[in-house]
Amino acid sequence: MPRANEAMSIGFDNNTNLIWLLGGNWPNYGALFSFNVSRWNESNSITDYGYPVSVDHRTVSQGQAYVQKDNILYCIQYDTGNLLQFDVSTQSITTYPNQPSSSLSHVGCLANIDDYIIYTIYSSTYILNLSNQIWTTSGNPIMVDSNRKWQSCIVQPITGYLYVIGGQSGPNYLESIEKLYVGDMANISQYMFNTLSGTLTTQDTLTTGGGRYMRAILYKTDIYVIGGYYWSGSAKFIKDIDVIDTTTDTISVYNQQLYEEISYTAPILIGTRVYVFGGYNGTNTVNYWQYFDVLSIYKFYVPFRSLHATPNPYNINQPEPVLILNQQHSHQYSHQSSHQYNHQHTHQHSHQYIHLMIQHPVHHLIQLMRRRLGL
Numbered sequence: 001m002p003r004a005n006e007a008m009s010i011g012f013d014n015n016t017n018l019i020w021l022l023g024g025n026w027p028n029y030g031a032l033f034s035f036n037v038s039r040w041n042e043s044n045s046i047t048d049y050g051y052p053v054s055v056d057h058r059t060v061s062q063g064q065a066y067v068q069k070d071n072i073l074y075c076i077q078y079d080t081g082n083l084l085q086f087d088v089s090t091q092s093i094t095t096y097p098n099q100p101s102s103s104l105s106h107v108g109c110l111a112n113i114d115d116y117i118i119y120t121i122y123s124s125t126y127i128l129n130l131s132n133q134i135w136t137t138s139g140n141p142i143m144v145d146s147n148r149k150w151q152s153c154i155v156q157p158i159t160g161y162l163y164v165i166g167g168q169s170g171p172n173y174l175e176s177i178e179k180l181y182v183g184d185m186a187n188i189s190q191y192m193f194n195t196l197s198g199t200l201t202t203q204d205t206l207t208t209g210g211g212r213y214m215r216a217i218l219y220k221t222d223i224y225v226i227g228g229y230y231w232s233g234s235a236k237f238i239k240d241i242d243v244i245d246t247t248t249d250t251i252s253v254y255n256q257q258l259y260e261e262i263s264y265t266a267p268i269l270i271g272t273r274v275y276v277f278g279g280y281n282g283t284n285t286v287n288y289w290q291y292f293d294v295l296s297i298y299k300f301y302v303p304f305r306s307l308h309a310t311p312n313p314y315n316i317n318q319p320e321p322v323l324i325l326n327q328q329h330s331h332q333y334s335h336q337s338s339h340q341y342n343h344q345h346t347h348q349h350s351h352q353y354i355h356l357m358i359q360h361p362v363h364h365l366i367q368l369m370r371r372r373l374g375l
Contacts, residue, residue: 005031005278006264006285007106007213009059009066011073013088019268020088021277022075023059025285030058032091035277035289037270059084060106062264063167064152064215067110067117069130074117076106083117083128100126100135109153111162116185120164121149127188139189144178145169150212154223155182156246163244164193165225168212173230175210177244177251196249211238213263217274219294221246224254227279229263237261237282256292272296 007025012018019035030051039045059066059075066075073086074096081103083096108121117128123146127136143164151167151174160183167174177196182188211230216223223244230236239261241254258265258276265279277289 005287006280007060007062008266008278009061009073009075009086010266010268010277011068011086011088012268012270013071015089018088019270019275020073020086020091021266022073022086023061024278025060025264035275062213063107063109063121063150065106065108065110067112069112069117074110076104076108076110078106081105098133098135100137102137107149109151109164111153111155113155113157113160113182114185118162118182120151120153122146127185141180141188141192143193144195145174145176148174152214152216152225154216154218156218156221156223158221159183159246161246163216163223165216166210166212166214166228173211215265215267217267217269219269219272224274224294226267226276227258227263227265235282237263259290262286
């Protein structure tokens with residue numbers, strides 16, 4: 001592929017409504033893209049800046065080695081292990097002024113709570129106090145699995161818990177989840193990581209098989225675990241999305257799937273919509289983005305819209321976004337509509353409503369549902 005579209009770091013600028021995608025996997029670490037959320041369905045939604053990032057600031061996120069705090073996206077420099085800071089408002093990237101005594105690794109994981117950055121890998125937990133730029137690298141709790149790497153991690157600020165999800169330990173691809181209370185950072189050394197306990201029948205494992213290169217995002221009390229890779233006789237890439245309910249610490253499979261089995265994605269939550277960029281499907285580094293809405297009974301995919309502006313942002317001859325009913329609603333929908341519409345009527349209106357809903361999604365979603373239900 002002409003660009004690095006896997007293992008990118010991702011952040012968002014609220015003032016400009018731009019998603020920023022930085023870096024990626026070998027050999028093109030310095031790629032930079034922006035995506036305009038306001039023009040998500042237009043051909044000029046993606047801007048490709050080529051490779052403006054210098055060799056000294058190359059970044060790869062193989063673990064979930066990035067996190068955003070305010071306008072700063074923190075990520076790990078690939079060659080040196082330095083912490084980098086990318087300002088989403090100015091697009092400047094610099095080395096953080098104070099580094100820990102031991103270098104970081106892009107196979108580790110970054111998370112944020114309040115004014116603290118938490119870094120976990122192997123038998124180490126580093127904590128950066130952003131208010132005074134001081135690192136604490138010893139005396140912190142370490143993960144139960146002290147060989148864990150390539151994990152994803154995220155903080156649930158309501159409860160104050162850090163969740164460490166999946167990864168790899170030696171030759172083993174991990175399905176386990178660990179959690180640590182980080183709501184009392186002043187006394188963090190008093191707390192311990194614990195393996196998640198819940199009501200699942202198979203040792204509280206991720207239902208999709210677990211593994212490394214997953215990405216986690218948080219919507220209210222639910223953590224969505226997107227993509228991933230593991231080994232079971234052969235390489236297995238993950239299409240399902242797991243949801244961790246942090247109120248009960250139970251895990252379920254979400255009723256929407258990714259476009260294909262994939263890992264190394266760069267997901268981000270804007271409002272209730274989850275945008276998922278790039279990734280690796282076991283054969284190719286993919287060159288498209290997709291999205292789903294966590295509250296909608298419908299899901300849209302926008303595959304094959306390119307992340308590159310050369311020769312064009314995406315192939316306009318590719319199909320329009322596809323309207324698909326979630327499985328949990330499909331039976332009721334089909335049963336009700338079959339008594340009211342024949343096949344010809346449904347076919348005539350399907351494409352019309354897909355295009356209308358792209359332009360005015362809420363208004364026309366209501367219209368469509370009312371017509372289908374005979375209201």
